[in-house]
Amino acid sequence: MPMLLNASDYRRRARRFLPRGLFEYIDRGSEDETALTRLRASLDAITLLPAVLTGRDRRDLDTVLFGRRLAAPLVVAPTALAGLVSHDGETKLARAASRVGIPVCISTQSVTTVETIRRGAPDALLWFQLYVWRDRALTARLLERASACGCDNLLVTVDTPVSPKREYNERNGFGIPFKPHLRSMLDVSLHPSWLFGVLARYLVSEGMPTYGHYPEAFRTAITRADIAESVRIEPRLSWDDMCWLREIWPGKLTIKGVLAVEDAERAVEIGADGVVVSVHGGRNLDCLPAPADCIPAIVGAVKGRLTILADSGVRRGTDVLKYLALGAEAVLLGRLPLWGLASGGEAGAEAILRMVLREMDTAMAFLGAHCVPALRNGRASELRN
Numbered sequence: 001m002p003m004l005l006n007a008s009d010y011r012r013r014a015r016r017f018l019p020r021g022l023f024e025y026i027d028r029g030s031e032d033e034t035a036l037t038r039l040r041a042s043l044d045a046i047t048l049l050p051a052v053l054t055g056r057d058r059r060d061l062d063t064v065l066f067g068r069r070l071a072a073p074l075v076v077a078p079t080a081l082a083g084l085v086s087h088d089g090e091t092k093l094a095r096a097a098s099r100v101g102i103p104v105c106i107s108t109q110s111v112t113t114v115e116t117i118r119r120g121a122p123d124a125l126l127w128f129q130l131y132v133w134r135d136r137a138l139t140a141r142l143l144e145r146a147s148a149c150g151c152d153n154l155l156v157t158v159d160t161p162v163s164p165k166r167e168y169n170e171r172n173g174f175g176i177p178f179k180p181h182l183r184s185m186l187d188v189s190l191h192p193s194w195l196f197g198v199l200a201r202y203l204v205s206e207g208m209p210t211y212g213h214y215p216e217a218f219r220t221a222i223t224r225a226d227i228a229e230s231v232r233i234e235p236r237l238s239w240d241d242m243c244w245l246r247e248i249w250p251g252k253l254t255i256k257g258v259l260a261v262e263d264a265e266r267a268v269e270i271g272a273d274g275v276v277v278s279v280h281g282g283r284n285l286d287c288l289p290a291p292a293d294c295i296p297a298i299v300g301a302v303k304g305r306l307t308i309l310a311d312s313g314v315r316r317g318t319d320v321l322k323y324l325a326l327g328a329e330a331v332l333l334g335r336l337p338l339w340g341l342a343s344g345g346e347a348g349a350e351a352i353l354r355m356v357l358r359e360m361d362t363a364m365a366f367l368g369a370h371c372v373p374a375l376r377n378g379r380a381s382e383l384r385n
């Protein structure tokens, strides 16, 4: 087994294990992938200023988020189809996150239902990510299920009104439901470990994997346009919908995909508890600004009235520290846990999370920051180039 010492090692291993269509679905961006490049450039441009001679030799990463103590200011981000990366992948991610002491956010578009994930990971801190479906009654029913499973934070994703343009998915024949064609069949057959270790295990148990939360009729009769239409992501989503969700959702409400100060202020007005400053990992609109460039203004406007989370582009513990130093209270990790999952299942997901924690700890030692608030309040926040 090759040494997996950083995120690139895990990514390389994931690339070998996964069919190309699935690997690229996870790895790549949209259109010309300039958002991906911008994300890295923005994080790389940030420097952190250390405090020396602090007289301390231990760092504490624990943090209080939405009133709950966590082992670290990290969250496993919602990622559609994580269950394709490893058999039962979403439950494995939940168990890995639970062992590390951080929450995991289940996607509306997970392969495995929230009920099954809860059964497989009874101690996990579960959050739920919502794509609002056109049929609000079906949407409300889905939320009841998430709440009944103990999901205590709802992340409503508002940055995906339409399907992004990801040309490689079309070229690779990657789509849901999976429609076999020559290229994708060849791709799968060239990855026998995935074919037998993941796909075949679904085929012999529950059949072809698909979106587990979608109504039975949608999953079995995809050609029935009326059903597909009812669970289409609502393209006309508005602040009224957020008010409706605030009324019906009993837990914390966080809006994911906010970049403008005005939108963060609206989030406060409708009674949201948090926002995620995110560009969806550079997977949606290719000309969005980088979150690092948006966080300071949002923090300046709404700090103390909203919990501000961030994601996109994190590949090192130092990237997490940079988002924290800009004022985010926690950071979501999307691709990293998936690469860990592909590399070594549940143990791989846990290992990559622990690697990020170690990288954070080492960097905090260099920075003279003994705890997470010290990063936010200390010299590390006087840092932008």
Ligand SMILES: Cc1cc2nc3c(=O)[nH]c(=O)nc-3n(C[C@H](O)[C@H](O)[C@H](O)COP(=O)(O)O)c2cc1C
Pocket (backbone or CB within 6 Å): 025, 026, 027, 077, 078, 079, 080, 081, 107, 108, 109, 129, 157, 256, 278, 279, 280, 281, 282, 283, 311, 312, 313, 314, 332, 333, 334, 335, 336
């Ligand atoms: C394969 C994949 C699937 C994703 N699916 C969802 C999703 O279903 N809902 C959502 O809100 N965000 C989704 N995202 C975005 C992540 O939640 C997160 O914003 C992003 O991955 C963070 O960037 P990073 O991957 O660079 O860490 C997905 C990301 C990836 C990589």
